[in-house]
Amino acid sequence: MTSGELRKRFLEFFEKRGHKIVPSSSLLPEDDSSVLLTTAGMQQFKLYYTGAKDPVKDFGARRTVSIQKSLRTSDIDEVGDESHLTFFEMLGNFGFGDYFKEDAIKWSWEFITKELGISPERCHVSVFKGDPSTNSGQVVPEDTESIAIWKSLGLGDDKIKKCGREDNFWGPTGDEGPCGPTSEIYVDGVEIWNLVFNQYYCRADKNLEPLKQNGIDTGMGLERLAMISQDAPTIFETDLFEPLIQSIPHKDIENEARAVRIVVDHIRGSVFLIADGILPSNIGAGYILRRLLRRAIRYGKVLDFDKNFLISLAEKVIKMYKEFYPEISIKREDILTVIQKEEEKFYKTLEKGLKELEKTLAAKKEKIISGEDAFHLYESYGFPTELTRELAEERGFNIDESGWETSFKKHREISRAGAEKKFGGHGIATGDRRQATSFKEIDKITRLHTATHLLHQAIHDVLGNEAEVQQRGSDITPERLRFDFAFPRKLTPEELKKIENIVNKKIKLDLPVFSAKMSKEGAIRMGARAFLKDKYPNEVNVYSIGDPDPSKAYSKELCGGPHVARTGEIGEFKIIKEESSSAGIRRIRAVVE
Ligand code: SER
Numbered sequence: 221m222t223s224g225e226l227r228k229r230f231l232e233f234f235e236k237r238g239h240k241i242v243p244s245s246s247l248l249p250e251d252d253s254s255v256l257l258t259t260a261g262m263q264q265f266k267l268y269y270t271g272a273k274d275p276v277k278d279f280g281a282r283r284t285v286s287i288q289k290s291l292r293t294s295d296i297d298e299v300g301d302e303s304h305l306t307f308f309e310m311l312g313n314f315g316f317g318d319y320f321k322e323d324a325i326k327w328s329w330e331f332i333t334k335e336l337g338i339s340p341e342r343c344h345v346s347v348f349k350g351d352p353s354t355n356s357g358q359v360v361p362e363d364t365e366s367i368a369i370w371k372s373l374g375l376g377d378d379k380i381k382k383c384g385r386e387d388n389f390w391g392p393t394g395d396e397g398p399c400g401p402t403s404e405i406y407v408d409g410v411e412i413w414n415l416v417f418n419q420y421y422c423r424a425d426k427n428l429e430p431l432k433q434n435g436i437d438t439g440m441g442l443e444r445l446a447m448i449s450q451d452a453p454t455i456f457e458t459d460l461f462e463p464l465i466q467s468i469p470h471k472d473i474e475n476e477a478r479a480v481r482i483v484v485d486h487i488r489g490s491v492f493l494i495a496d497g498i499l500p501s502n503i504g505a506g507y508i509l510r511r512l513l514r515r516a517i518r519y520g521k522v523l524d525f526d527k528n529f530l531i532s533l534a535e536k537v538i539k540m541y542k543e544f545y546p547e548i549s550i551k552r553e554d555i556l557t558v559i560q561k562e563e564e565k566f567y568k569t570l571e572k573g574l575k576e577l578e579k580t581l582a583a584k585k586e587k588i589i590s591g592e593d594a595f596h597l598y599e600s601y602g603f604p605t606e607l608t609r610e611l612a613e614e615r616g617f618n619i620d621e622s623g624w625e626t627s628f629k630k631h632r633e634i635s636r637a638g639a640e641k642k643f644g645g646h647g648i649a650t651g652d653r654r655q656a657t658s659f660k661e662i663d664k665i666t667r668l669h670t671a672t673h674l675l676h677q678a679i680h681d682v683l684g685n686e687a688e689v690q691q692r693g694s695d696i697t698p699e700r701l702r703f704d705f706a707f708p709r710k711l712t713p714e715e716l717k718k719i720e721n722i723v724n725k726k727i728k729l730d731l732p733v734f735s736a737k738m739s740k741e742g743a744i745r746m747g748a749r750a751f752l753k754d755k756y757p758n759e760v761n762v763y764s765i766g767d768p769d770p771s772k773a774y775s776k777e778l779c780g781g782p783h784v785a786r787t788g789e790i791g792e793f794k795i796i797k798e799e800s801s802s803a804g805i806r807r808i809r810a811v812v813e
Contacts, residue, residue: 221336221449223442223460227287227311227544230440233331234285234313237323242284244545247291247496248505255394256505261288261312262393262416262437268316269398269418269435275316282318287311287442289492289545293508296515299485300478302454303410306512307489309442317433321403324415324436325369328405332413336449342408345370348389348401349382358428360389363401363417370403390416390437395698396424398435407448413440425813456481464488464536470523479519486516487530490559491537495551500562513562521570522610527563534559573601577611587616591623667790667812668701670733670783671723673765674793675703675810676749677775678722682715683707691751692805700796700811707806711798720810723793726774730788731766734773735781738762743778746770750778 221229231241245264247257255263265284267273275282288310298304315324332338347370350362362382370380391399398418405413418435420428446458456465464484470476493509500510513530520529534555542549580593594608609619672694683689693704711719740760744750748762748770756778763783764773784790791812801807 221446223446223458224544226336226442226445226449227309229335230311230331231285231287233335234283234327237283237327238281239283239285239313240279240281242279242286244286244288247289247493248498257291257508258288259290259292260393260437261286261290261310261439262314262398264288265314265316265437266393266397268314269431269433269437270421271317271432283313283315283436285313287544288439289496291489291493291508293511296511300482302456303444305441305443305455305485307485307492311440311442311445312438313436314438315434315436317435319436320434321363321365321417322369324417324438325366325403326373328413328415328438329373332405332407338407338448340374344379344381344406345375346381346383346388346402346404346406348403349384351385351389360385360401360420360428363388363403366401366403366417390414391418392422396422398422398431398437399428400431400435410444410448412444412448413438456484460540463540464533467533467536468523468529476523479522482519483516483523483530483533486512486519487533488537490516491534491541491548491555492545494555494558495545495548499558510562513559514566517563517566527567530559530563531556569601573597574611576601577608581612581615581617584617587618589617589619591620591625591627594619594624595627664698664812665696666782667784668696668698669781670765670787671727671790671793671810671812672696672701672703673763673775673777673779673783674723674726674787674790675701675719675808676705676777677765678719678726679703679705679808681722682718683711691749693801694751700809703808703810704801704805705808706804708804710800711806716795716798716808719808720793720795726765727787727790727793729766730786731774732786733783734764734768735783736762736764736768736770738770740778743770743776746776748776748778 235241242264245258249255249258249263258264262269264286265275268275268278275284289307290310291307293306295304296306299306313324313327332343333340347366348360348363351360367380367382388402388404389399390402391397399420399422400416400418402417403415404411405415416437416439418437419431421431422428443455443458443460446452446460447455450458452458455461461484464487465480468480468483470480490509490512493505493512498505498509500506500513516530517525535552538548538552538555548555577597580589580597589608589612597608612619676691679689690706691704692706693702695702737759740750740756740758743760743762746762746769748764750756750760760778761780762770762776763779763781764770764776765787766772766774770776793810793812795808795810797807797809799807
């Protein structure tokens with residue numbers, strides 16, 4: 221079935237069952253500062269779930285159906301494999317204080333197995349198994365209702381997988397909002413449809429309270445559905461991508477196939493973002509657009525694109541999608557101009573990088589480019605390694621591949637997400653609902669950042685005598701911090717409690733936080749901790765907690781900040797998990813409340 225037919229069937233199926241067809245909202249969410257971009261169909265309906273808005277007044281019904289333009293960047297590094305995308309179309313049906321699990325499950329099953337004729341043999345489902353230990357101490361029960369409904373449809377125990385909070389509990393988007401258990405439908409092992417049963421409101425303090433009215437929110441990626449329905453081996457062989465891919469000359473080898481997928485995904489997302497009024501910039505949604513476009517240009521270079529290639533690809537996207545999304549046709553001129561301008565800008569940066577590469581090559585006696593040099597080009601000028609490799613080879617040089625691997629791994633934490641938001645040496649997750657957008661989220665990240673420094677020292681306090689623990693990574697999102705360190709065994713519950721208590725004690729003492737510039741040597745001599753020592757410049761910034769003199773301070777670290785002014789601002793610190801992240805590396809996740 222073509223994707224056009226799938227869209228039509230979906231809308232009509234739910235329209236026949238009393239749903240009002242609502243057009244996709246913009247990729248730039250209106251009236252919702254908690255998220256940067258639209259990442260799900262339910263976003264435009266958030267206020268109908270809480271009862272703040274009346275769906276009957278606005279839609280003449282308590283149920284709606286839509287096909288929502290959505291963009292998520294959390295998996296951007298995975299794009300290029302067989303199943304990851306940034307931009308996608310989400311088919312969804314929604315109910316506000318209307319029908320609940322029984323109808324939602326039965327209709328989804330009917331749509332998949334009857335309307336589309338997919339054999340039940342190919343399907344299985346997942347349901348929420350309950351969570352006895354939420355952060356707030358609340359127990360969230362197993363979704364026995366959904367299990368009973370699936371059984372009534374003929375699914376045996378072997379077809380119903382029970383999963384925990386990570387997999388089968390959705391929401392809220394942003395800091396607070398509706399959320400609830402989910403049930404997912406899989407075909408041939410691929411998750412295609414997520415049914416969310418909104419029955420709670422998650423408050424900003426993470427406590428769940430029952431929603432006044434139950435809500436239904438479902439989401440199914442059109443690309444995956446097309447893959448199943450068209451028997452395509454990957455989403456890229458469906459009618460949503462095939463014509464674009466075919467139009468790009470490339471060899472059937474791994475790195476080229478990957479580059480083509482990245483280019484096609486990113487240009488599709490860019491076209492839709494520009495049509496919704498977003499311009500490339502260095503912040504917020506504009507930054508996401510810039511990143512997509514520049515990555516598309518970079519990977520286009522791997523494929524030997526000439527300068528106008530992206531424009532002609534954008535024109536193809538417009539042609540393919542304009543029937544269903546007329547806005548991209550209306551904004552055609554804007555789209556093409558923005559892409560062209562960004563391309564010109566980026567080529568200038570690339571030229572600078574090329575000069576740098578020439579210099580690097582000219583200074584070499586041996587015909588080898590070190591991993592550090594290749595990494596520098598990648599990090600500072602956005603050169604994909606494929607490009608450096610090719611240009612070097614043209615001149616008879618080789619890249620020290622294992623050196624490159626080491627450099628890349630070493631810098632991965634800070635280079636992640638393009639080092640776009642660097643908080644000291646800690647990776648900050650960006651993109652979709654985890655992006656640090658609102659001030660509230662930046663404030664939360666700052667508190668978690670200072671908490672990370674306290675945690676780092678407390679780990680040394682408790683474990684330092686047994687082995688030389690070493691920081692291996694750090695990652696902070698508005699929801700939690702994650703800290704990796706080298707240590708040979710699992711921590712005992714007593715050790716974890718001790719670490720947590722020390723951090724909370726330092727928070728209670730409301731210690732002042734100081735920052736000072738000093739020489740790297742001096743800082744290290746005074747015991748300041750550094751994550752990637754050799755990458756720091758000679759003059760460094762040191763954050764000291766408890767005393768302006770690092771040698772007297774409780775915690776001292778080389779770090780770019782920002783941090784809170786006093787530890788009392790952090791709030792209560794809680795370790796939520798300790799696990800192994802890889803051989804010899806432990807990982808702690810913690811939150812502040
Ligand atoms: N909101 C859910 C999701 O994004 C279902 O629509 O998966």
